[in-house]
Amino acid sequence: MPELPEVESLRRYLVREGLVGSTITSVKLETKPESPGGTGTIIGANNANGQTITNITRRGKQLALELNDFALGVHMGMTGQLHFLLPEEPEPRFTRALFTLNSGTRLALIDPRRWAKLQRFDSSAEAFDGLGPDALDDRLTADDFAGRFDKRTGQIKQLLLNQQLIAGIGNIYADESFHRVKISPARRANTISESKLKSLHKAVRESLEHALEFILNNPDEFGRPYIVDAYDDRMQLHRKLGSFCPRCEIPLVTKKFGGRTAYFCTSCQK
Structure with missing residues (x-):
């Protein structure tokens, strides 16, 4: 998508x-x-x-x-x-x-x-009625981002994909962002520290901005229905079965969250 x-x-x-x-x-x-x-x-x-x-x-x-x-x-x-x-x-x-x-x-x-x-x-x-703020909107500060999750008991992966909370984050960029800040997608949002949630906000922005930069700098890739496949090989986290964590060098695991498959490392993502 x-x-x-x-x-x-x-x-x-x-x-x-x-x-x-x-x-x-x-x-x-x-x-x-x-x-x-x-x-x-x-x-x-x-x-x-x-x-x-x-x-x-x-x-x-x-x-x-x-x-x-x-x-x-x-x-x-x-x-x-x-x-x-x-x-x-x-x-x-x-x-x-x-x-x-x-x-x-x-x-x-x-x-x-x-x-x-x-x-x-x-x-x-x-x-756009019913959508949360855009994930790259400068008005969405780290404090605002953290405040949307810090009291919620749901798993952070499902919450981050909820377009009513933040608009624009999909499965692939969520996994990349979690890996960057060493957060397990299974964590309950209210168990994540405020500083960690603010770090997640930064990671989300970086993941999305780097992907956009790649697309704009590779016009020959434009129009592919799944441009993220091309960008995927440039991410730290390779969302493929049998892939290894680039930090820990152990196999990534997969798990379904609300029907969406997450790829993550059980060693460094807690």
């Missing part, structure tokens, strides 16, 4: 390619999905015809295309991608929504597994 660095790089790509200021001249939505199932939804996007895109904002893993009269919230799900198409390019397979712009260029939402969500909201603020 695209996480904060991937979605932020996508936002910058859309801005760089001139989407802001473009007017949508036609909208085409899928009618007979090739890949049934999934939990994705498209609601209200057909009303975008004639609207000009005035801004593109992000919180966590979600985007909002701000239009003249409303906003379109975009969540990529597991396999969603946004691609620009030249007028002569054929419509890709698994295209769920196709926006033609006044330049003749088209913007396609491609999603083989149909888990992406595209929905009309009154504003970007409404699109």
Whole structure:
């Protein structure tokens, strides 16, 4: 699933390619999905015809295309991608929504597994309603971060993935952050010291910022549905079966937390 660095790089790509200021001249939505199932939804996007895109904002893993009269919230799900198409390019397979712009260029939402969500909201603020602060928002201080967890009894891995507490942290970057500060993903949040939680805040920022820097410096990798696979080999923690802890040189273990698999070291992560 695209996480904060991937979605932020996508936002910058859309801005760089001139989407802001473009007017949508036609909208085409899928009618007979090739890949049934999934939990994705498209609601209200057909009303975008004639609207000009005035801004593109992000919180966590979600985007909002701000239009003249409303906003379109975009969540990529597991396999969603946004691609620009030249007028002569054929419509890709698994295209769920196709926006033609006044330049003749088209913007396609491609999603083989149909888990992406595209929905009309009154504003970007409404699109992000229910999300916690963005993990890279400078207004989220170390004190604020620690205060969101220090009294909670849940396991820190599940809490860190809760987008209502902090938006943008996914499975891979959570594991990397825990390893950096030697915290077990199984720890109860209220048993972790304030100083350790503040260190976790720093580790989260570093993990996300380094991933974003890698993506921006490797434009040939852009557009892969799982860009984190490319970055994974540059992380300290290699999330693969049979991998070893880079500190302790013992095999990493795996455990499920709320349906998500964590990789961690039982020796140095306590």
